[in-house]
Amino acid sequence: MSSLLITLLRRLLLAFGLVLAVLAVNFTLIHAAPGDPALVIAGEMGGADEAAMAAIRKNYGLDKPLPEQFITYLGRSLRGDLGTSYTYNRPVSSLILDRLGPTILLVLTALIGAICLGTLMGVLASRRPDSLFSGVVTVFSLVGYAMPVFWTGILLVILFGKVWPIMPIAGMRDVRLMGAGAWVNAMDVLHHLVLPAVTLGLIYLAQYSRLARASMLEVLGSDYIRTARAKGLADGTITFKHALRNAMMPLVTIAGLQFGNLISGAVLVETVFSWPGLGTLALDAILGRDYPSLLGVLTFSAILVIVANLLTDLSYRWIDPRLRTR
């Protein structure tokens, strides 16, 4: 069996154990928080008498001891049943699957945009480190990194919602266009995606541009780059073919590590823009004491972060051939 496959299997086994541990800790912490979900359900129903409260507790398994609730939940989760949402009265797994796509779309758009554009900006800045452009990139990276994601979002909402209303500022699509055809709907979604993706990606764009610039500057000072220049290779070839590949390792590492931050950033951005993703589901679940939904989202987020880190590790091997023999 190849070393890659063995590594992969070992990592998957560890990942499974990690997800179980995350589930157990989350379950305990969530249920330890004060507040009775049955009261929330009763409140949202419009009130309830004792019999109705008892029925609510029975229907949602809240009348059982906590360890029994956990074992039941664990058994169901392993079969793919994440329970029923207290708020929406439908399977949590279907709620998550409905919202996973929008969150992945938002996060990946923001991440890919930030990495590509940030890397390009950093690379261009590194070619002339004392230029005006390099200075602009440096200032931008400082300012962009300092701006809280929700504040940026609200500013964009004011700018494009009120001052210059050329972009949609809420939701993922125009409901009136539903049924208008796949192409129209796709363009509509893209139109709605712009502001949330820019908001979420801006902070990472600032990070990656700065990191790319610093990483490139370090690599461009290496002996082999000096050799390449001495051999008469074109500047573009040196930068993009030789230097960038070596400078990418820190960027890939950061991208993998920050995937978790992106998910948490998505919660804020989705709330500001009413983007129907996991973030808004998580926020509604927290405010509504919707334990099954919250547990489901947290577990899913943990899985996404673990997968992202796994892919990061695998990408190292692709970028650096020297790691393939290890």
Added chain:
Amino acid sequence: MKSFDRRTLLKASAAASVGSIFGIPWEVAAQAAKGGTLVIGTTQKPRHLNSAVQSGIATMMPAAQLFASPLRMDAKWSPQPYLAEKFELSSDNRSVRLILRQGAVFHDGKPVTAEDVKFSIETIRDHHPFRTMYGPVNAVTIDNDRTAVIRLSEPHPALLLAMSTSLTPIIPKHIFGDGTDPKVHPRNSNPVGSGPFKLVEFKPGEHIIMERFDRFFQKDAPRLDRVIVREYKDPASLLLAFERGEVDIQAQIGDPRDLERAKKVPGAQMVTGAGPAIGPLIWLAFNTKNPKLADKRVRQAISYSLDRKLILGQLLGGLHKPATGPIASGSPFYSAEVEKYNYNLTKAAKLLDDAGFKPGTNGTRMTLDVDAIPSTAEQKTMQEYIKPALAKVGIEVKVRVSPDFPTWARRVSGGQFEMTIDSVWNWGDPVIGVHRTWLSSNIRPGVIWSNTQGYSNPKVDQLLTDAGKEMNTAKRKALYKEAQKIIVDDCPVAFLYENINTEGFRSTVVQPPKGIWGLIDGLTDMGARKG
């Protein structure tokens, strides 16, 4: 959008002619011809769409489109036939016969029968939070496929209003009668009804898309092709959407600044006092079991210390109106002949002195906590106002913030509070939404929006019980008049204001609903302006 071809022109001309005969402005009649889509924007979030087991505007608004009820209330609070083409009250007031329309079907094509009516009423009686709606229902018997008879243990004057669109959806027994607890039935989010619109898509947290049901039992209704309810996270986003035309209707404009902005939308129409039957009242509730508040003079003193003119004028921007008692002013049973507790600090101070709470050396007579439902901006404003207001009479107020609704609900329903701002709604007939707060039999620890004040007055209990059974409207009014007087005098709560609901309609909307339920009624007559 349909093109304006010859056929459409002929139809529009015909509609205009008919409209002018019946006094409808011709341009309205012509422009309200069938077709079009309207989007209703809301910040309310429905748990599901079955209002037979769930109250609240969030569910009732879409449910009123998906389901039909036996009756509808007109603007004068009189019951009119709807799904039932005829209704007959027996001479002893102990039964109501409902005769369903011929040919009424559910969205899946199955006929609506008396069995469905029986099943629906029993489900509501046993599972709806408003137990008093069908509390006196002993049984529902079936005479034939189209005739159901509701049999009562005692006269129940609230029954006819209870059978209106918001409160009694007729749900299909062939879907919901499978033995599953209806409160958690999986079809609650994907229901089948017999209302003017059928469900196309329900995405929680996003939208509800409903389209015209072509086999609806009312001829030429509904007018619209589609009604979409779109959810927004906060009022600011919703208002922006209204200004930009992303939504045609803004349900519940609660902030005066938002209302001023909404009014500036070209051609927009604001309907103030929409849905008077809902009757939301906001008050400062007292825990009457607390030794500091057990004496009604203390409670009255607090009420006299609140400047309602300032609250309504400055704090709430003139958007709402004063609440004077437990029944909202839009109700036929409202009485204004109660103590108004006009602002009077001298009187307040004297009452406190008489109750034995004299100022200490630092001028403080007592300390009280005040709670409020979290995440409601208006209630937070009230909390913050009460602190300096009561300081003027020597009551030191500590504002207590609950981190979330369950914590607030636990505190209030468990008697672990001293004062709290609360919002309780009338829901049409006093039996449905008023009695629950004042009857001593409804003091239920752990149950929110019951008699959480712990208020008990045997005379009030008797008056409300009698009024709940009195069929003669004039006598009923008299009973409620006396009950209101006593309740207000006993002052278990200091009534603050009635939340006057304002709905915004853009110029794309023709004939916005103006009935007693507002938008939580079947939108059969509302149309979309063409062009």
